[in-house]
Amino acid sequence: xxxxxxxxxxxxxxxxxxxxxxxxxxxxxxxxxxxxxxxxxxxxxxxxxxxxxxxxxxxxxxxxxxxxxxxxx
Numbered sequence: 001x002x003x004x005x006x007x008x009x010x011x012x013x014x015x016x017x018x019x020x021x022x023x024x025x026x027x028x029x030x031x032x033x034x035x036x037x038x039x040x041x042x043x044x045x046x047x048x049x050x051x052x053x054x055x056x057x058x059x060x061x062x063x064x065x066x067x068x069x070x071x072x073x
Contacts (some may be wrong), residue, residue: 057068
């Protein structure tokens, strides 16, 4: 709590700057995209949608004790 109050007073302490705020997300996404020049098309070749979605649901089910049932479309 003392660090929080110090940050509010304008103290230049490292703990004041280690928070990722929601409104900063787009800024950091742009920095990462510019620095690493990520090719999403190449990444998608290694992670096919059907297999990736199934794997994620299996992981959530095992970690969180959830059950996912298919629905009729």
